[in-house]
Amino acid sequence: MGDDATLIDKLLHRLSTTFKIRDLGTPIFFLGIETLNQDGSLMLSQRRYMTDLLNRAGMTDCKPLATPASVTQSVTPSTQPYENPTQYRRLVGALQYLTITRPDLSFAVNRLCQFMHSPTDDHWVLLKRVLRYIKGTLNYGLRLSPSVSTSVHAFSDSDWAGCPVDRKNTSGYAVFLGSNLISWLSRKQRTVARSSTEAEYKALADVSAEFTWIVSLLRELGLHSGDPATLWCDNLGATYLCANPVFHARTKHVEIDFHFVRDKVASGEFIVNFVSTKDQLADILTKPLPGPRFAAHRDKLNVVSHPCA
Structure with a gap:
């Protein structure tokens, strides 16, 4: 992919001299x-x-x-x-x-x-x-x-004990590049959460891993704006937990890999902001x-x- 049609045509021509390919057009x-x-x-x-x-x-x-x-x-x-x-x-x-x-x-x-x-x-x-x-x-x-914007932002959400069978939570996220939806997920979490904050924090960790891959791809393509990616979460406790290590005493039981999001926030790669529940787009992916x-x-x-x- 690229924005130079001449260079793309040249590449296709060189590939055709070595491999048997056919350009099917649009x-x-x-x-x-x-x-x-x-x-x-x-x-x-x-x-x-x-x-x-x-x-x-x-x-x-x-x-x-x-x-x-x-x-x-x-x-x-x-x-x-x-x-x-x-x-x-x-x-x-x-x-x-x-x-x-x-x-x-x-x-x-x-x-x-x-x-x-x-x-x-x-x-x-x-x-x-x-x-x-x-x-x-x-x-x-x-x-x-x-879209004139190349900024990356996502909505992350989780229900709490939403499954009546095993009381596990469902995580969901929707990742946007500018105004376009490019990645989404709805998946049950592996463990039972002791609070809604813990459930939302685990969901933030999931979307952080997806964010890391998307930003890496955009940088490789030369499309990354350089601005920190923004995560929108409708749980204040989870947003505080991403930035405030004091909460560690309350989350000793949380698996280490879920704290991945905190390192990303500390390094300035991500920004976690609060969004009201009525504006939480990821609700459609969790309930x-x-x-x-x-x-x-x-x-x-x-x-x-x-x-x-």
Whole structure:
């Protein structure tokens, strides 16, 4: 990649003298992902993939829903196994690939993946809800727009004891380069946290590792602005813990690798700031949200509708 078309053409020509290659030009459809130009922006869409997924599940005529996860229905242990666990695993595995362009599905799909070993009828109901949400958002994709800023910032969040099965927390983060979402994650933490501050601190450590890799890549490409990356967290205790060693006495039980974020803050590479819960975009990656709030966060993650092909 680069901004010099002549140099790129020269490189491709030299490669073609040694290797058998073919320049396919501007990407249109690649690995199930369609690229669409819309008002100067690039849309990444998996509409065909989603349509095929609904066909495989026999839900092409299902009734759409506004959110992929219910705020009232929790995942509880069930003793009634689903009659076709292979079908469940195939569909959930296919949904994992869909999250490449649909970060709004990350939390719901992550939750479904936790029951791949022994799905029950309740888990199948949760899977069908995700598919019904997909039915209503077939024309949605991830938008990438020109941005004058090359600053890196991220929103980090975690629920506390959100899983009713093992009381572990779910971490989530969304990393932006300028105005564009470039990396996101929704994942259950390995250990149970003794407080919400500890859960949020662990989530900050996860996004710090991702930040380090992204900044290194941007420097290699010559795109890094040199400004410290900014982390936004909605827990004051966690933000203080990143900068104040006095809190160490309260976190002796926290694993050493989670203190990685404190070293980054001390060196000036990261800045951890507080953001109110209502503005915390990573909420969509850690818990079910009501319809209006879910839609607002989805729009801010640049998951928007595009014209039908």
